[in-house]
Amino acid sequence: MIKIDQLEKCYGDFRLEVSMEVPEGRVTGLVGKNGAGKSTTIKAILGLIRPDGGSVKVLGVEASDMTARERSRLGVALSDSGFNPGLSVSDVARILKKSYPGFDEERFLAACRDQGLPADKVIKTFSTGMKAKLRVLTALSHDADVLVLDEPTAGLDVEARTEILDILRDYLARNEKRSILITSHIATDLESICDDIYLIHQGRILLHEDTDVILSDYAVIKADEEAYEKLDRRYLLTARKEGAVYKCLTKEKAFYTENYPGLIVENGGIDDLILMMTGR
Amino acid sequence: MNGLFEKDLRLILRRKLTVLVLLMILIVMGLSSDNLFLTGYGTAIFGFLAMGTLSCDEADNGFAFLFTLPVTRRQYVTEKFLFTGACTLVGWLTSMAVAAAVSAIRDTGYGVSGQIPENAAILFVVFAMIAISTTIQMRFGVEKSRVVLLLCVGALCAAGMVVSRAGGGSGTSAGLGTGYQAQGAGVPSDAMILLVIAGASVVAVFIAYRWGIRIMEKKEF
Numbered sequence: 083m084i085k086i087d088q089l090e091k092c093y094g095d096f097r098l099e100v101s102m103e104v105p106e107g108r109v110t111g112l113v114g115k116n117g118a119g120k121s122t123t124i125k126a127i128l129g130l131i132r133p134d135g136g137s138v139k140v141l142g143v144e145a146s147d148m149t150a151r152e153r154s155r156l157g158v159a160l161s162d163s164g165f166n167p168g169l170s171v172s173d174v175a176r177i178l179k180k181s182y183p184g185f186d187e188e189r190f191l192a193a194c195r196d197q198g199l200p201a202d203k204v205i206k207t208f209s210t211g212m213k214a215k216l217r218v219l220t221a222l223s224h225d226a227d228v229l230v231l232d233e234p235t236a237g238l239d240v241e242a243r244t245e246i247l248d249i250l251r252d253y254l255a256r257n258e259k260r261s262i263l264i265t266s267h268i269a270t271d272l273e274s275i276c277d278d279i280y281l282i283h284q285g286r287i288l289l290h291e292d293t294d295v296i297l298s299d300y301a302v303i304k305a306d307e308e309a310y311e312k313l314d315r316r317y318l319l320t321a322r323k324e325g326a327v328y329k330c331l332t333k334e335k336a337f338y339t340e341n342y343p344g345l346i347v348e349n350g351g352i353d354d355l356i357l358m359m360t361g362r
Numbered sequence: 363m364n365g366l367f368e369k370d371l372r373l374i375l376r377r378k379l380t381v382l383v384l385l386m387i388l389i390v391m392g393l394s395s396d397n398l399f400l401t402g403y404g405t406a407i408f409g410f411l412a413m414g415t416l417s418c419d420e421a422d423n424g425f426a427f428l429f430t431l432p433v434t435r436r437q438y439v440t441e442k443f444l445f446t447g448a449c450t451l452v453g454w455l456t457s458m459a460v461a462a463a464v465s466a467i468r469d470t471g472y473g474v475s476g477q478i479p480e481n482a483a484i485l486f487v488v489f490a491m492i493a494i495s496t497t498i499q500m501r502f503g504v505e506k507s508r509v510v511l512l513l514c515v516g517a518l519c520a521a522g523m524v525v526s527r528a529g530g531g532s533g534t535s536a537g538l539g540t541g542y543q544a545q546g547a548g549v550p551s552d553a554m555i556l557l558v559i560a561g562a563s564v565v566a567v568f569i570a571y572r573w574g575i576r577i578m579e580k581k582e583f
Contacts, residue, residue: 128430131582150363154432163426163583166373166418173372181365181431204376230430 083141083228083261089126090135098122098285101136104228104263109254111276111293112265113352115360119285120265121161124232127263128158141228154182157226159217161233167206171199174220182224190223197245211242218246222253229253229262235271243271250275269352273297279352283360293352300350301335302358304328309345313338320358331358366433366441370415374449380411388457392464397477400464401457402484402522406515408453409492412446416496417504426583435578439500443571446492454485479552480525486556486563487521493570500577521559528555 084104091098098119104110112120125131126138129145138145141152165174171194178185191201197215205213218234231250235243254260254275266272272279273293281289291300305313310328315321317334331350332338339347348354374381388404395403419428429435458481499507528550550558 125426125583130426130429150432150434150437153430156430158427158430160427160430163423165427166369166424167422168376168418169369169372173369173376176372177365177369180368181433 084127084230084263085139086123086127086136087139088136089123089133089138091122091126091131091133093122096285098126100282100285100287102280102287102290104261106261107259108277109262109264109275111269111272111279111352112263112282113269113272113279113356114265114267114282115356116267118282118360120267120282121232122285123282124160124230124263124265127230128156154184154224155227157221157224157229159221159229159231159234161236164213164217164220165205168204170202170204171216172201174205174216175201178220178223184224184226186223186225190219193219193222193249197249211238214238214242215246215249218249222249225257227260229260229264231262231264233265233267235266235268243268247271247275267356269356273352279355281355281359288359289355295333296350296352296355299333299335300355301332301338302348302350302354303330303332303338304346304348305330309342313342313345322358322361329358331355363433363437363441365431366438367445370412370441370445373415373418374411377411377414384408384411385456385460388460389464392460393468397461397465398480398484398522398526400461401454401481402488402518404457404460405450405454405485405488406491406518408456409446409450409488410495411453412449413492413496413499415445416442416499420499420504423583425581429583435581436575439571439574439578442496443493443567443574446496447489447567450488450492451485454481454488479556483525483556483559484522486560487518487525490563490566490570491518493567497570497574497577500574500581525555525559528552 083106086100086102089098089100096119100119100123102110102112102123112123114120122131126133127140127145129148132146140148141155143149143152165177169177171191175187175190178190179187194201194216197219199208199212199216199219205216208216214234214237218231221229221231235246238246250262250264254262264272264276276293278290278292279296280287303313303318305328306326307328310321310330313330317332317337319331319333321328321330331354335347335350338345384407388400391403392400419425428438433441495507495510498510502510
């Protein structure tokens with residue numbers, strides 16, 4: 083559905099060099115710290131910026147050449163952009179009705195009502211959480227084949243984040259062929275929804291792994307200096323010293339739990355992955 | 363593109379009070395000003411009101427989301443030109459209607475029918491002005507384009523004076539109503555002036571449109 087091949091984009095000292103893929107029926111997460119290049123990658127996918135090199139194909143078409151027809155198969159939620167805040171939900175519904183052949187006005191308004199979004203109030207009176215929900219519901223409103231969601235849960239409390247993730251799960255349950263690319267710097271949000279994760283840092287993809295593998299095989303080892311010296315380090319991805327303790331990231335959790343019974347081996351999560359692979 | 367029309371229409375309708383105030387000002391001006399100034403002012407105001415939707419699109423990084431909708435950048439520019447053009451025309455017709463009504467109430471003896479060429483010239487000038495301003499706003503954004511708008515208003519006033527004088531009038535209501543007439547030898551007729559203005563306007567709008575497409579297709583959001 084989305085294929086990025088050696089995408090290059092430079093902004094001053096920042097250089098983005100990314101290759102990645104979002105296949106049909108997969109939910110792919112793009113995680114990384116602020117400024118890692120997530121939004122730039124999303125903008126390239128949506129044809130909002132021109133790559134300096136490489137290729138970005140969406141639904142088989144180069145992103146910059148997408149026609150209105152191909153764009154109608156995309157559902158997009160951006161973290162920092164949406165409909166004019168002077169419009170109301172009912173205005174948005176009418177605009178979407180005229181824009182997308184697959185838009186179901188009744189379903190959209192019902193979903194907004196369910197999420198506590200009043201139809202006649204203008205968007206600028208909404209809270210941050212309400213605006214985020216509207217952006218996601220807008221992206222989901224026309225049965226898009228591909229969803230591109232840039233930080234849909236940014237700045238929200240746990241409850242609002244959970245509600246948005248529930249909306250996405252419902253959407254996926256209705257059609258298994260849909261694909262989603264979702265970015266976030268809140269990795270725990272993605273653990274329950276993504277099939278695979280790309281970790282981006284300073285414009286480069288550091289890691290691509292299935293979420294199940296991250297949760298089952300990755301681990302953080304905590305060892306003092308003596309234990310660390312005795313450790314077989316062939317399977318350590320990174321190691322760093324924090325005070326008197328070494329923290330090490332491994333993809334071979336089983337190896338260390340079996341061969342070093344006294345060692346502290348904690349289950350790894352996406353947050354650990356980000357911290358260990360991108361932290362100083 | 364229908365979605366863009368709907369969006370712009372709804373943005374305008376959200377400013378109902380502004381439209382109402384403008385209509386009131388038009389009526390008051392109709393009672394105290396000459397008809398040509400009234401139509402020029404009314405037409406330009408409606409055009410700029412429509413152009414305000416461009417500022418709305420640009421606000422809060424709105425373009426980024428707008429260009430994820432099923433619309434190409436070329437279609438966006440086309441819609442914007444059609445929408446501002448249509449609003450300008452509505453403004454012109456409304457101003458003409460107000461001018462005709464005020465003339466009838468004041469029983470001036472000359473209605474707007476005798477000033478069709480002058481009023482048509484105003485419409486063409488405003489079309490060109492709005493088109494150029496729209497493109498300049500696409501290129502420079504809201505802030506810088508304000509300077510250009512001020513220059514355009516100055517140009518409108520100057521053009522109005524030229525048209526009024528070329529129409530044989532002194533620029534006051536006493537000279538109006540002479541309308542479409544043949545001039546003496548060596549002096550271009552009203553019809554010729556109107557044709558020149560219309561031609562120049564069409565060329566200006568076309569160039570502005572093509573320039574607008576180039577600007578938007580090159581922009582990154």
